[in-house]
Amino acid sequence: MCRTLAAFPTTCLERAKEFKTRLGIFLHKSELGSDTGSLGKFDWGSKHSKESKSFSEDVLGWKESFDLLLSSKNGVAAFHTFLKTEFSEENLEFWLACEEFKKIRSAAKLSSRAQRIFDEFIRSEAPKEVNIDHETRELTRTNLQAATATCFDVAQGKTRTLMEKDSYPRFLKSSAYQDLASQASAATTFTSSCSPAEPSHT
Incomplete structure (x- = not known):
């Protein structure tokens, strides 16, 4: 009452x-x-x-x-x-993909998932290309040669900073x-x- x-x-x-x-x-x-975003649990x-x-x-x-x-x-x-209203959702989607990537324990899965994330968000003309500088892009490309859970850390950090300061x-x-x-x-x-x-x- x-x-x-x-x-x-x-x-x-x-x-x-x-x-x-x-x-x-x-x-x-x-x-x-x-x-994510489900109201069902409330x-x-x-x-x-x-x-x-x-x-x-x-x-x-x-x-x-x-x-x-x-x-x-x-x-x-x-x-x-x-972010979708600003057509910049790729930054958050990349950050989330990196968070999930860090949870992978299989070396084989790390390698294949890393390549998929790179192709989707990092490489030039990627379908959801994030706004990072050339140096970071090339560093990430190099990291993929021996993929580890931290290979996207620099790119993820710069994307996060961009979102925090801008969006x-x-x-x-x-x-x-x-x-x-x-x-x-x-x-x-x-x-x-x-x-x-x-x-x-x-």
């Missing part, structure tokens, strides 16, 4: 649904995969206001640092959606994120004033 009903005319459940809808619009057609029912509040805090945390954004699956999906500030200033952050702030305040398990007293 909501104790501040006059200030918040909607119920806790309706407010949570509204926030979920707003997030769904923001992440519309994200193509990072079923795990239960926005009235019995789960704690999860709702936690997720709201996650959204608000994206503006605290680029690291917090990249450590959040929904943050990555939201940022990816924004990330614009993402935070975008109307889409500003609107979502406003909803998250309201949801955090709202859920703190709700106590779903509180019994009614007569």
Whole structure:
């Protein structure tokens, strides 16, 4: 039951649904995969206001640092959606590919995956060519001759720096994120004033 009903005319459940809808619009057609950006794992029912509040805090945390954004699956999906509007999603996709690449333990798989990443993101005229200098491109090409988990580190680091200094500030200033952050702030305040398990007293 909501104790501040006059200030918040909607119920806790309706407010949570509204926030979920707003997030769904923001992440519309994200193509990072079923795990990233998936809303399925979040239960926005009235019995789960704690999860709702936690997720709201996650959204608000994206503006605290680029690291917090990249450590959040929904943050990555939201940022990816924004980058697509700027036609620069290849930078984030390369960074994510490198993160997955580092988890590979098989030497044979490392070599084949490294070549695939190079062909997709690094080589000149690659279908998703990232914006790195010639020296870094050639260094990465050399690293592929004996592929290790760190062979993309320099290129990945430069791409990350580019996103943090260029795209990330614009993402935070975008109307889409500003609107979502406003909803998250309201949801955090709202859920703190709700106590779903509180019994009614007569």
